[in-house]
Amino acid sequence: KNQVEQSPQSLIILEGKNCTLQCNYTVSPFSNLRWYKQDTGRGPVSLTIMTFSENTKSNGRYTATLDADTKQSSLHITASQLSDSASYICVVSFRNTDKLIFGTGTRLQVFP
Amino acid sequence: DSGVTQTPKHLITATGQRVTLRCSPRSGDLSVYWYQQSLDQGLQFLIQYYNGEERAKGNILERFSAQQFPDLHSELNLSSLELGDSALYFCASSPIGGAGTGELFFGEGSRLTVL
Numbered sequence: 001k002n003q004v005e006q007s008p009q010s011l012i013i014l015e016g017k018n019c020t021l022q023c024n025y026t027v028s029p030f031s032n033l034r035w036y037k038q039d040t041g042r043g044p045v046s047l048t049i050m051t052f053s054e055n056t057k058s059n060g061r062y063t064a065t066l067d068a069d070t071k072q073s074s075l076h077i078t079a080s081q082l083s084d085s086a087s088y089i090c091v092v093s094f095r096n097t098d099k100l101i102f103g104t105g106t107r108l109q110v111f112p
Numbered sequence: 113d114s115g116v117t118q119t120p121k122h123l124i125t126a127t128g129q130r131v132t133l134r135c136s137p138r139s140g141d142l143s144v145y146w147y148q149q150s151l152d153q154g155l156q157f158l159i160q161y162y163n164g165e166e167r168a169k170g171n172i173l174e175r176f177s178a179q180q181f182p183d184l185h186s187e188l189n190l191s192s193l194e195l196g197d198s199a200l201y202f203c204a205s206s207p208i209g210g211a212g213t214g215e216l217f218f219g220e221g222s223r224l225t226v227l
Contacts, residue, residue: 034216041200041221041223042220042221043114043116043202043204043218043219043220043221044155044202044218045114045218046215046216046217049215089154089155091216098143098160098167098168098206099168100157100216102154102155102156102157103154104153104154105154
């Protein structure tokens with residue numbers, strides 16, 4: 001079954017600290033993996049998109065990694081800020097289709 | 113601002129009623145996607161249109177329907193509303209390549225509350 005699982009479900013950290021969010025998928029055939037940030041009540045916003053040939057991609061303080069062999073991805077947030085409080089959603093697409101599989105997200109809360 | 117416009121932002125209605133949600137995709141994007149997000153749930157794919165034609169269907173109820181017009185805006189019609197239909201409804205658009213390879217841009221959503 002094609003699935004995307006994220007962990008942890010929720011996370012609380014202090015401002016300035018780093019954190020890492022995990023995404024495991026069983027989607028096949030795989031095309032690309034994306035990370036989205038969704039503020040409460042807002043639409044998701046793309047952070048990174050990686051194909052199977054890419055191992056890492058950065059967007060400011062956000063760095064995503066991908067291991068296509070183990071079907072795992074991580075999103076590392078450096079020097080967290082209060083504005084990083086949001087849900088982070090991992091999305092995987094199938095090759096040659098428009099079909100996307102969404103994870104249920106990790107809810108991150110950053111406290112001062 | 114993603115360039116995807118959704119209206120209305122908020123909608124409160126009663127059970128059994130019918131509502132229409134509207135979406136204007138980014139200029140030039142041919143694909144429109146509709147998603148439902150219930151409280152504390154992940155995004156559930158409902159339906160996709162490409163240049164006016166239905167392209168893919170997800171977990172869309174028979175009480176729900178959608179269409180994409182020649183000017184590429186899309187409408188999602190929800191009828192015989194039930195309490196469980198209360199959710200955020202997102203529209204997203206993607207360039208000609210489609211969401212599978214291209215970027216997906218989300219609107220700010222329409223929050224539907226059914227009382």
